[in-house]
Amino acid sequence: MSSNDLSAPLGLGKRKIMRLPFGLVGAGLLVILITTALVWIGVVDDPLGGEPTAVVRLERSLEGLSARDIGVVGIDPVLNDESSSQTANGKREAQKPLGPRFEPNPDLSQTVAAGVTPPIPSSLSIRADSRVMEPGPYGPLPAVSADGLRPLDLYARPADNSFPNVPKIAIVVGGLGLSQTTTQMAIEKLPPETTFAFAPYGSSLDRWMQRARQQGHEMLLQLPLEPFDYPDNDPGPHTLLVNLKSDQIHDRLAWLLSRLTNYVGVTNYTGARFTSDEAALQGLFSQVTDRGLMYLDDGSSSRSVAATVASGEHTPFSKVDIVLDEVPKPDEITSRLLQLEGVARAQGMAVGGASALPVTIEQLAEWSRTLEERGLQLIPVSASIDRSVGN
Numbered sequence: 001m002s003s004n005d006l007s008a009p010l011g012l013g014k015r016k017i018m019r020l021p022f023g024l025v026g027a028g029l030l031v032i033l034i035t036t037a038l039v040w041i042g043v044v045d046d047p048l049g050g051e052p053t054a055v056v057r058l059e060r061s062l063e064g065l066s067a068r069d070i071g072v073v074g075i076d077p078v079l080n081d082e083s084s085s086q087t088a089n090g091k092r093e094a095q096k097p098l099g100p101r102f103e104p105n106p107d108l109s110q111t112v113a114a115g116v117t118p119p120i121p122s123s124l125s126i127r128a129d130s131r132v133m134e135p136g137p138y139g140p141l142p143a144v145s146a147d148g149l150r151p152l153d154l155y156a157r158p159a160d161n162s163f164p165n166v167p168k169i170a171i172v173v174g175g176l177g178l179s180q181t182t183t184q185m186a187i188e189k190l191p192p193e194t195t196f197a198f199a200p201y202g203s204s205l206d207r208w209m210q211r212a213r214q215q216g217h218e219m220l221l222q223l224p225l226e227p228f229d230y231p232d233n234d235p236g237p238h239t240l241l242v243n244l245k246s247d248q249i250h251d252r253l254a255w256l257l258s259r260l261t262n263y264v265g266v267t268n269y270t271g272a273r274f275t276s277d278e279a280a281l282q283g284l285f286s287q288v289t290d291r292g293l294m295y296l297d298d299g300s301s302s303r304s305v306a307a308t309v310a311s312g313e314h315t316p317f318s319k320v321d322i323v324l325d326e327v328p329k330p331d332e333i334t335s336r337l338l339q340l341e342g343v344a345r346a347q348g349m350a351v352g353g354a355s356a357l358p359v360t361i362e363q364l365a366e367w368s369r370t371l372e373e374r375g376l377q378l379i380p381v382s383a384s385i386d387r388s389v390g391n
Contacts, residue, residue: 120158122192124218126210128261129154132292137251139258142291150292152264152316152382157193157218159383167344169371170195170381171364172296172320174222174267175356176212177202182356184211189365192216193378197267197296200224200259201236209262218380219263220296223256223284225271235270242273242280249283257291264382265294265316268306275304285313294385298353299323318384320353325360333363344376351384 132151134143142151173190174197176183186196187208196212197220198205212219224235226242238252257266266288274280275297288295297306299320310317321343324336337352344350354360371378 120160121216123216124155124157124213124262126213126262133261136254136258138255140261141254141257142261142263142293144290144292151262152292152294155218155262155264156382157195157216157380159193159379160377163377166375166377167341168349168377168379168383169340169344170318170349170351170379170384171324171354171368172197172220172267172298172351172381173354173356173360173364174220174269174298175199177205177208179356180204182358182361183208185358185361186356187211187215187217189361190217191365191368191378193380194364194368195220195381197222198260198263199269200238200256205260209260213262218382219260220265220267220381221257221260221263222269223253223266223271225268225274227270228273230273233270240271240274240280240284242277246283250287253284253287263293265296267296268298268300270300272301272303275301275306278305278309281306281309282313285309285315289313289315294318294382296320296351296381299351300353316385318351318381321350322352324352324354324364325357328355328357328359330359330363333360334367337363337367341374341376349379349384351381 128140131145131149132143132154133140135141144150171190171193172195173186176186176196177198178201183202186194192215195218198208199222202208209219224239226239227233227235230239230241238255240249240252240256244252268275274284285295294316295306295310295318297304297317297319300323307317307319309315322336322340324340325333326336327333333354340350340352354364368378
């Protein structure tokens with residue numbers, strides 16, 4: 001024992017240190033980790049351990065497909081996890097707030113199997129057909145032919161019915177014929193499925209009718225009806241008033257209906273009081289039905305009883321669901337158009353009404369360019385009604 005050993009504290013004398021082969025230990029651990037990872041990948045179905053993933057199948061080409069080959073499955077307007085929708089088998093399933101969902105349209109294969117859909121004509125006839133006309137005190141009047149042919153049947157723009165499950169929207173633009181600039185703008189910029197409603201006081205109506213029909217537009221004639229604040233608010237000459245006698249109504253209506261030809265029906269211009277009076281509407285709808293026309297309620301009055309009276313008189317009827325330019329500003333019009341799309345998706349069909357204002361025409365033209373890409377179809381307003389006999 002050395003002197004150093006005697007002087008060291010008890011228990012702290014020199015010890016032998018074992019040298020471990022750390023290189024071999026590290027290599028062994030690495031081999032174990034790699035082996036464990038390979039076994040995990042080969043055995044476990046989800047190697048990512050439950051992490052959220054998404055698998056998207058990408059087609060190599062979209063050639064030959066169009067937006068009409070895509071149908072809307074559903075849209076969830078409520079942005080929360082508790083929203084749900086009803087599936088085809090009647091069960092309810094939770095939906096995440098992901099907006100519209102799309103799937104291939106099932107009607108496509110049926111259409112292909114049945115053959116090519118007959119093409120929609122790019123232009124419509126511009127000549128009034130004598131079969132659905134009769135002479136009147138102020139000019140020719142629409143009439144039902146001897147074999148039951150109606151102006152509604154003859155002058156309607158054919159609608160593409162290839163995809164019945166696609167939500168449909170009809171747009172009616174009124175006030176045309178009063179301004180040459182906006183009328184020309186509407187004819188040039190709006191798609192042919194847009195329905196034009198002409199005011200009876202416009203000039204050169206026959207010329208505008210021909211141009212509109214050449215571009216494929218279906219037409220309505222606007223009838224000035226009595227508002228509640230008449231005569232302070234006077235729609236114009238020959239306005240139909242609630243208190244007029246029957247022969248006076250007939251005379252004024254004859255003047256109005258003879259202002260234009262080749263239209264499928266009529267729609268009200270103002271007329272909150274008239275459209276709230278059941279007796280007045282019965283007299284008007286009786287003549288509208290007898291002349292083979294449809295009636296469109298412009299949606300401007302919540303007190304209108306037009307739908308009820310039309311049912312009783314068997315008048316072909318449609319109604320504007322949303323007035324698009326009550327506030328004629330681009331952002332407001334865009335907001336109303338989005339609401340209209342929601343109505344169409346919920347009900348299968350919706351009708352929007354608008355005035356021939358430059359801002360409205362511009363917004364409608366821009367909106368309609370991508371309508372089919374969003375799984376919607378634009379139709380003429382005559383396609384929003386049941387045009388069968390007795391409706």
